[in-house]
Structures are given as C-alpha cells and as structure tokens.
Amino acid sequence: MEIPAPRRTRIQQEKRELILEAALEVFSTNGFRGSTIDQIAEAAGMSKPNLLYYFRRKEDIHETLMQRLLDTWLAPLRELDDIGDPLTELRSYIRRKLE
Template identity: 90%
Template structure:
C-alpha cells in the first residue's frame, strides 16, 4: 500500500509520520519553508531521505499537513474567549494563555510567522477562511462588551491584532528580546515579566472610563 496516502493504515505509519512532523516542525520553524531541506528533516527524524519521501511524497505535503494540524492548537486560546465571562478577566486570561504558548510552543509561532512574512503563499486560504471567521465571531463578542460599557470602546479587530503581536513577539523575536534584555534579565523570567506588563497594559488600557 502507498505510504503517503492521506489515511495511514498501520501503526508504524502513523508513528513514523508523527516523527517526521515533529522533526519538520523543528526544521521549518527555524529556516522557513524554502530554507529547509528534506535532508535536514530526514536527519532530524532519524531516517534516510528516500525513506521520508515514502511517507510524504513531496516537501510541501509535509508542510501543509503540519500547518493544518497546528492551526487548531494555535487558535485554541482565542476560541476559549467566553461571551459569558467577565470581559477584563477573559481578555486577561487570553493574554496569559498566549504568552504561555509563546513560551512553551515558540516553534509553532515561528512557523506561522515565517509563512506569513513571506506572503502566506501556502496558507492564505486558511487566513481568509477559518481564521477570519473565528476573529469575526470574537469581534462581535468584544463589541458587545463595549456596547454594554464593560470595557472601553475601541476597535475589536485591532485589539486582537495587538494581543497577537505583543504575545507572539516573545516567540518570534526571542533572539532580539534576549539580546536587548542582556544576560541578567534575559533569563526565564522574561515571560513572567512580559505577562505582568501586558496584563497591566491591556487591563488599564481597556478599563471603561468615567
């Protein structure tokens, strides 16, 4: 049977494909799609290039499979934003979850950043579809909070963008963050500091006036 079929049958296939995707995440996230080679991924996965190509016919198949799977994980925090909750608490939790993801899953963040930076040639449909739809939904919720005066009136889309930007910054631009903070402050504490700063900024910035 064809190994690279969409639905792997055997346990060994599932497992090896998993190994490959993990290796691909590592490689793609640091070099981008074009900068990564099949050999690198194969080496990281501990197998030969032809063997890897038995499980995924083309380099691009690895990438698209990987990124499709990642998108769900990546959007999970926003999905959890709850209409029913207290607005400032909800937003604070969202920020905290996003910072934790930047800390714990920086590769996932970087792989998206890399792709989008280059014009999102392979994932534009996802951005215009799944992503836009989710953001539209949540923007309605946020606007509702604003209308009822529970947070300050502002643009919900740019609010979401700014949360994405500030939190993912600590994954995507980690080298720069550490370079600027220097050896003293660039340690593990930087995520906690960032979380505190951002929660303060957004909570104070969004607290309803008057």
C-alpha cells in the same frame, strides 16, 4: 461523497511525528526555502522514499507543522464565552496562553 482518510497505525503515527520533529529542526535552521526533503529525511534517520511515503511534498510537511502551531495558538480563543464580559474573557485568554 468524500472518502474518509485511512486510519494510521501506531507505527505510522510515530514515523510521522519523527518526520515532523526533524522537519521543524531543519526548517528552523535553514528556513523553508533553504530546506530540502533530503535534509529532513537525514535528520529523521530515514530514506527519502520512506519519508515520501508519509508526506508527498515538503509543502505538506510545512503545512502540517503550521496547522499544529495555529491550533495551539487558537485553542484558548475557542474557550472564550461569546456572551461573557469582554475584559474577563480577555484576562482568561491571557491566563490560558501563559499556562
């Protein structure tokens, strides 16, 4: 039986968001390999141990960012109607992507 993940408080969620925003900037500037946990912590305005409380590894931060990006890109695909007209559905998908 899988144990559910503990719920995060509002402050914990805000800290995670702060880390993710800082990491996105650091990764965008330095690339994944050129970025360090220390750089991300500094950009987030927190200590490395504090950052590691929220994310154990740089890879975990990167994975979270990539999952969000993928969710954003795939969300309009989930709205496609399987039995709809392909051309209509494709137009609808493009319209949603441009919004």
